[in-house]
Structure formats: C-alpha cells, structure tokens
Amino acid sequence: MSTSTNRPLHVMHIFATSGSVPYLTWFAQHAQRDGDVRLSFLVMYHERPAMMDEMPAMGFDCHWIRYDPRQRKRGLLKALPWLWWHMMRARPDVVHGHLFDDTLPGMIAAWFARIRLRIYTRQDSGYHWNYAPRWVFLDRLVARFAHKAVACSNDVRAHIIGKERVDPAKVAMVHHGIPPARYTVRDEATMDRLRRRFGLVGQGPVFGTLARFIPWKGYTHIVDAAHILVQHHPHARFLFCGTGPQEEEIRARVAELGLHDHIIFTGWVDRDDVPSLFGIMDGYLHAADHEPFGFVYAEAMMAGVPVVSTPTGAALDAIEDGVSGILVKERSGKSLAEGVERLLRMDGPLLGRNGRAIALRLFDLEVMYRGYKDLYLGMLQLPGTERRDPATAP
Structure with missing residues (x-):
C-alpha cells in the first residue's frame, strides 16, 4: 500500500434507512476509539434519518439524500447524481454499500467518481431470487461495478456465486458482529x-x-x-x-x-x-x-x-x-x-x-471490525487501487 499519505483511511458508508443501524453505530464507535479509520455516511431516505444526529456526535460526517422507497425506480435514478456529487467532494478511499437500494446507485456512482475501492455487503441475497426475479439482473450488475462483494455468511456466499454467477475471487466473507x-x-x-x-x-x-x-x-x-x-x-x-x-x-x-x-x-x-x-x-x-x-x-x-x-x-x-x-x-x-x-x-x-x-x-464485533479493516487495507495494496491524496486524485 502506498505510504504517500499518512491520513487515516477514509471509508464512506452508504445506507438506505430511516433510523439508526446498530452494527454501523458499533462500527463507528470502534473507529472513533482506534482513530485509524475515518468514516463518513450517505443516508438515503425520504425523512431526516436519525444517523444525521448520531454520527456527527461521534465526529463523523453524515449527509442526507432524499430518497422515497415507495417510488423506487425514480428514487434510485434521482439519488445517483447526488451520491456521485458527494463522492467527488469527499474523495474517500473506499465506498461501502449495504442494502440493495443504496448499493445499486452507490456502486455506479462510485465507478463514475473513480473511487479506488468499491465494496458492498450482501444482506438480502435471496429476496430478489425468491420474490422479485426480474431484479436479479441488477444484483449481477452491482457485482460488475464493485471490486468486492462481502458475504455475511457462507450461505450468502454460496448463493451469489452459484445463482448470481459472481466470480468467486470477487467474494469475501465477513460475519456481522455483535458487542x-x-x-x-x-x-x-x-x-x-x-x-x-x-x-x-x-x-x-x-x-x-x-x-x-x-x-x-x-x-x-x-x-x-x-x-x-x-x-x-x-x-x-x-x-x-x-x-x-x-x-x-x-x-x-x-x-x-x-x-x-x-x-x-x-x-x-x-x-x-x-x-x-x-x-x-x-x-x-x-x-x-x-x-x-x-x-x-x-x-x-x-x-x-x-x-x-x-x-x-x-x-x-x-x-x-x-x-x-x-x-x-x-x-x-x-x-x-x-x-x-x-x-x-x-x-x-x-x-x-x-x-x-x-x-x-x-460474531464478536471486534472480529467484524478487524475483518473489514483488513479487507480494506488488503485491497488497497493491489495495483491500481493505491491510496492518493484527495488534492491530487484524478
């Protein structure tokens, strides 16, 4: 990994939710404690989310993008340029999506913003396959725009490799964590x-x-x-x-x-x-x-x-x-x-x-935190993903 900058690793999380997310809160508390990872958050929802107060209180930037899940297709299209704009301003090292509604526009926006590392965690692996098969092609599209898909269980890993045909080399495993x-x-x-x-x-x-x-x-x-x-x-x-x-x-x-x-x-x-x-x-x-x-x-x-x-x-x-x-x-x-x-x-x-x-x-939260941090740092050592100062990044 490049040592051209000594600034903390900057990871931007995207989440389509209305309230606080316990495991993101716990993750942020660990980052605040250790000081070696800088987090920021883009939250997509139609009302002001609770994380707008929670994350700044811990010293992390949090921005709200209006998104109405009841008008899903139009909302995803409207959110995409705003995601891109925030990424271009912040220039994070990593963009990390978590749910389908944030991951689809998030990975595309991060690709256009030329973010060095694009990661998403699959937390809804069987939903489209079982209940909305017409959307499965979009799950596959997300994988094409991302560097890594993170499975939260081996069941998920088997699903996205076997049924969604994601390259096994692109799939990492990190269980969710609990304090x-x-x-x-x-x-x-x-x-x-x-x-x-x-x-x-x-x-x-x-x-x-x-x-x-x-x-x-x-x-x-x-x-x-x-x-x-x-x-x-x-x-x-x-x-x-x-x-x-x-x-x-x-x-x-x-x-x-x-x-x-x-x-x-x-x-x-x-x-x-x-x-x-x-x-x-x-x-x-x-x-x-x-x-x-x-x-x-x-x-x-x-x-x-x-x-x-x-x-x-x-x-x-x-x-x-x-x-x-x-x-x-x-x-x-x-x-x-x-x-x-x-x-x-x-x-x-x-x-x-x-x-x-x-x-x-x-499932210890410490194991999850270490797993993600090791994944970020390991991926950023690969050719073409070296960290650069935001002022000089293209």
Whole structure:
C-alpha cells in the first residue's frame, strides 16, 4: 500500500434507512476509539434519518439524500447524481454499500467518481431470487461495478456465486458482529419483571422468537410446531416478539388452533431488555425460509440460549447439530417440533454454553471490525487501487 499519505483511511458508508443501524453505530464507535479509520455516511431516505444526529456526535460526517422507497425506480435514478456529487467532494478511499437500494446507485456512482475501492455487503441475497426475479439482473450488475462483494455468511456466499454467477475471487466473507458485553449479562430483576408481564410464572418450557411478522420469517411454522408441542407439554409458552403486516393472519391462525393460552404476542420488547428476555427462554426458535445472516439468533447464542433453527444464514456456520444448537432438516412445523423435542431431551444449558463459545468466536464485533479493516487495507495494496491524496486524485 502506498505510504504517500499518512491520513487515516477514509471509508464512506452508504445506507438506505430511516433510523439508526446498530452494527454501523458499533462500527463507528470502534473507529472513533482506534482513530485509524475515518468514516463518513450517505443516508438515503425520504425523512431526516436519525444517523444525521448520531454520527456527527461521534465526529463523523453524515449527509442526507432524499430518497422515497415507495417510488423506487425514480428514487434510485434521482439519488445517483447526488451520491456521485458527494463522492467527488469527499474523495474517500473506499465506498461501502449495504442494502440493495443504496448499493445499486452507490456502486455506479462510485465507478463514475473513480473511487479506488468499491465494496458492498450482501444482506438480502435471496429476496430478489425468491420474490422479485426480474431484479436479479441488477444484483449481477452491482457485482460488475464493485471490486468486492462481502458475504455475511457462507450461505450468502454460496448463493451469489452459484445463482448470481459472481466470480468467486470477487467474494469475501465477513460475519456481522455483535458487542459481547451487551448480550452476555442478564439482569435478574428485569427477568422477573418480564416473567410477570407475560404471565410466565409457573409456566414452561418457554420458547421465543424476535422478528417482524412477514411471511419469510416463518411464524406459520412456529405456530404449527406449537400446536404439536402443547399436546405433550401443556404448560409450554411461546413468545412472539415483533409486529408487522402478517400479524393479524398469525393471530387468526393461533385462535383457529386454540393456542391463545400458549402463544403470547408481546409486540417489540425494549432493546435494553432483550438480553434479559433471552434469559427467561429455554430455547430460541428461528424458522425463516431464508436469512442472509440472522442477527437475533446470533444474539441469542451469545446470550447462552440454545437455538433451534432452520438451515439458513449464519446458523449453518455456527450451529453444529446436537452440539452447539439444533438444526432442523426442513422448514416446517413438524420439523421444528421434532427439533424442540430433541432439545428438551438433551442438556439445554450445555448446548447454550457451546453455542455461546461459537458465537463469541465468530460474531464478536471486534472480529467484524478487524475483518473489514483488513479487507480494506488488503485491497488497497493491489495495483491500481493505491491510496492518493484527495488534492491530487484524478
């Protein structure tokens, strides 16, 4: 890598979102602590995003580009010149996209701005393939404009290489990261409060899932599993933590099956209470049809909760079936119920401890931060991507 400048490495992140993004916040806190990476942010949304206050408070530039996801095609075209303009002004060493709506215009704008290193993280690998196949060609187009595609799990890596035909040499692997201190400490008073709030005193076993109510998160599978399990475990309780467009459909299914005493709709639980929420669970259920990574079950593993999961996302990287969790063979209520029965016959706390050890090794935020920094620096050593001073860059 060129040593012609001693300035910190400048990485510009692009994100199409309305609010704060926890892992970007944690990433920024690490960069602020170490002082060896300068971050800046371009945030695309139709309303002023929370990051406009959050990132400048840590000393990082943040700019807002108006983008309405409800008018997606027009919005992407309008955002592209603004992205290019900000990149030309800032001249970052790296432009890093994260979601499709920011990555498509972001990689094209960065190419026209002649940014030295263009990277994007694939966090929605199966969505277009499964639900909007006409957009898959745009996923492939993004890969052509980028130097690197970062997979957040081996499942994603296999998808973009095998189905989207991205050159394997162009694909790197960096798991998402979670700050361990946040999920390895439980508060007993909070746990007692949550048990009383959800009517769990004297009930059990308790299982939970935290996810939006949307079809591919698999709530229907969990309802079907609960219907099977309560026949043998009449005091079992299932916490459904979230909201979303499918909620009324799921509530109707619960009523139809007579599971209203067993399934508790909690709404969203305060983020600060989530570690203690994990503490009142005997197992965490993950039933998604596809999941590029899966933050919540990684958090549950880090909290020491045994996880029963469908074979998707980072669960395939972290869970050794019967050792650090339970992997079910198919996405169905019957298969999930069988997985839960296996868990109940095993030493659940031991599975939880084994899962925590794996999660701390794979998903520690420090590992993610170091992985991305090493990737940036390694790529910038390649011919044609050497760092230059913005004042002299073409």
